[in-house]
Every structure is written in C-alpha cells, then in structure tokens.
Amino acid sequence: MTSTLQATVLDTVVEAGDGALIRVPAAGRLRIVDLWGNQAVDTLLYDADDVDNRYSAFDTVREQGGVFLTSGSRLLSNRLDELAVITGDTCGRHDTIGGACSQESNVIRYGEHTRHQHACRETFLRYGAPAGIGQRQLGHNINFFMNVPVTAEGGLVFADGLSAPGKHVELTASRDILVLISNCPQLNNPCNGWDPTAVQLLGWWD
Amino acid sequence: MSWSHEITGGAAWSAPVRAGRSVTLTALGSDANASVLLYGPDRLDRLNVPDTMKAQMSACIRPPMVLMSDRGLALASVVSSTVDWHDCLAGFGHDSHLERFGPSSYAADGNAWRRSARTGLVSELAKHGLGEADLCAPVNFFSKVGIGDDAGASLSWVAGNATAGDRVVLRTEQDVLLVVSTAPHPLSAGPYAPAGVEVTVAPAAVGEEDDPSRSFRDESARALEMAWRVLA
DSSP: OOOTTSOEEEEEEEOTTOEEEEEEOTTOEEEEEESSSSOOEEEEEEETTEEEEEBOHHHHHHHHTBSOBOTTOEEEBTTSOEEEEEEEESSOOBBSSSOOOOHHHHHHHHOGGGTTSOOHHHHHHHHHGGGTOOGGGOOOOEEETOBOOBOTTSBBOOBOOSOOTTEEEEEEESSSEEEEEEEOOOOSSGGGTTSOOOEEEEEEOO | OOEEEEEOTTOEEEEEEOSSEEEEEEEOSTTOOEEEEEEOTTSSSBBOHHHHHHHHTBSEEOTTOEEEBTTSOEEEEEEEESSSOEEOSSOOOOGGGGGGGOOOOHHHHGGGOOOOHHHHHHHHHHHTTOOGGGOOOOEEETOEEEEOSSTTOBEEEETTSOOTTOEEEEEESSOEEEEEEOSOOTTOOSOSOOOOEEEEEEEOOOOOTTOHHHHHOHHHHHHHHHHHHHHO
C-alpha cells in the first residue's frame, strides 16, 4: 500500500545485532522487512516530544484484549496515548510479552558463559542515548516476527518463528514518534532461527 | 519481629523491606487485587515481568517462581499461595478504567474517593524520589486473567479467583521497595467494591539447597545466586 504521494525517505539495512533510532512524523509509515526470515526485531516506541510517554506492552495487550500484535493493533503508551497502529502485516502475529534479551537475562537463562555475548539491551542503550533514553526509559518491548505462544494453562514457550524471507510489518505513526530498534543478536534460542540476519527499514512520510 | 499493615481497598502504599523477610499478602474480601511493583536497593533496578515469565516459561505468577529484575537478580521468591494464578499480563488500572463508575472527588466522596492504581503507584513512587519513568509491568496478585486458545490469545478477567483469607507469601531476596495498589483490576467487571489487603512482614529463613524456588528451574537458581552475590 505504498502511497504515490509520499516519497520513500528511508531505505536502509540494519545488520544483525545492530540497531537504529528513527524519528517518524505523525502519519508517516515505517516498514520493517524480515529479509532472511525468522529474525526478531526488538522495538520500542516513544512520543518524540516526551520519552517518558513510551510504549507499554501490557497496556497495549490489555486494551486490545489479546496477547499477540497484528494488523489493527493500536500501540499504546503508558499514558494510554496511541503512538502508532500496525497497518500492514504479512507475517501474521508478533510478540510483546517476551521482552528483550540482555547480558543479565542471558546469564539467568543460559548460564554465566553467555555474560559477554552481545544483547538487545546494549543496542537499545547505545542508540537511545542521544534521545535521552536511558535504563529508566527502557520499558517492555515489541518483538516483531517473534513467536511466543501462551496457553490456557498459563504456560509460555519460545517457538520457531512464523516469519519467512520477505515478510514485513508496517507501522503508521499516530503522532511524532521515535522508533528504537535492536535487530536481535540472540544465539541461544530459536527466536532468530539460531542465525541472526539483517532486516530492511523503509519509510514514507513528507 | 513481625508487623502488619492493612491497606484498605482502592488505596496505595509502599514500604522498604529488607532482604530475608517473608511478605504475606492476605485478601480481605472477594476479588481483592494487589498490583505490586518491586525495586532493588538502588531503586533503579526493578521488576521485569517479561524476563520473569520467559526464564520460567510461565504466563502467570505462581509458586515457586522467582520474581526477577531488569539486572537479572532475584527480587523475591513466591513461597506459597492459596490461589493458583496471579495475573502478570494485564498491567495496572488507569483513570479511564474508573470512568464507568462516574465522577469521584475528595469533596464529594471523602476518603472513599476513587483513584486509579496508576495514580496511587505514581504517588507512592514520588515519595521515594521515583516517578512515572519508573513504572513497569506489575504482578496483579489475587487476580486471574484467562488466556483463550483463539488466534489472538484473548484475555478475560476471571471472577472469584480470590476470596477473603486467601494469601500469597513472598520472600525478599534483596532489600526491596515494595509498592502496592489495591485499586480494582483493570479488567474487573463488577461494581466498585475493592477489597483490602493485609501485608505482614516477618523474618524468613534464607533458601537452602533444597529450597523449592532454588530447585524449581536452573534459571530460578541462577537468579537467586546473582542476588545472593549482592548480599555476600
């Protein structure tokens, strides 16, 4: 649904384990393309004018009445402001309850030998710093293309992704927002198909 | 020495609690809800519900899970519970969740004034030099939000998950700041009648090798080990 009225103003590749901080103006559209398939893209959203008005996973989940994100999901802030809406999704569903990886949570999940492996929190902190996004501003994120099924019995698992090469998800900004991305470097579970790969960012706005 | 405090329904409260204490939350009425936030000793490290869930493969909180922080440390262990499901998916209530009860103010309603969990939690955080930026996903003790097996994994509040006398016992694994709201669960459907919750703090034995939270999963044991290093 590329509009002919707006030029492509962003077309860039984020390598495996790298990140990005993108300012998307209101009504702008940001597409994330899973170039090689099964790549988790950890994403946080902020009100561009106030980074304490930030994406809230659990407010978003509660207000939509379901765990998974897909087309039509309104991505809400911790003040219940709509930051963006998912307006395109060829993958089908995305996780927002599994959080990001960090060196510290890797130690918990996989053991001390993973302490110095690269992890999403380092990318978030590095790319967020110029916008005043520090540890306090790191809320619970979206994991685009990641599959974390939950069960009626209260169980939760990390499963193989539903994504495939070329699948994409598209956001339309509801106000001026900052999109903070970590292209996940996790090597210890199937969220990246055991092989982190690059993703493409495409943007359309005036 | 042990002590107790009764948080009335619809209120908020906070207290520092030293490591190695049992914290018993007791429901004082039907459908009590205690939205709980936990902060570590530096007040920057805080409860991380996603890490707590994914490390222990659970979409709700129940014994003998360990409540983990952003920094990969155990904040508290869930020692026992008379209810088998404590919600951690639905967040805490906002002012908008009280709108269906109509307007409310101190002038009109006195201390029965209806205030949201968010309002109360932010107020309590501010007393400790914290604020809105420090909010995180809570555990909603005593509340159950059922997960559907439909494509979207729909969420629905379950009435009657807790009644008066139900209790959950936590053990602090670090010096923590405990922040509690007893405002209604944001998905609750009933009339406005939030039940109170009693908090009892008492000395607790540090978990031994055979402690259920330590032997639950390797991940739980590692989070406890990291917390104990802080105290070593």
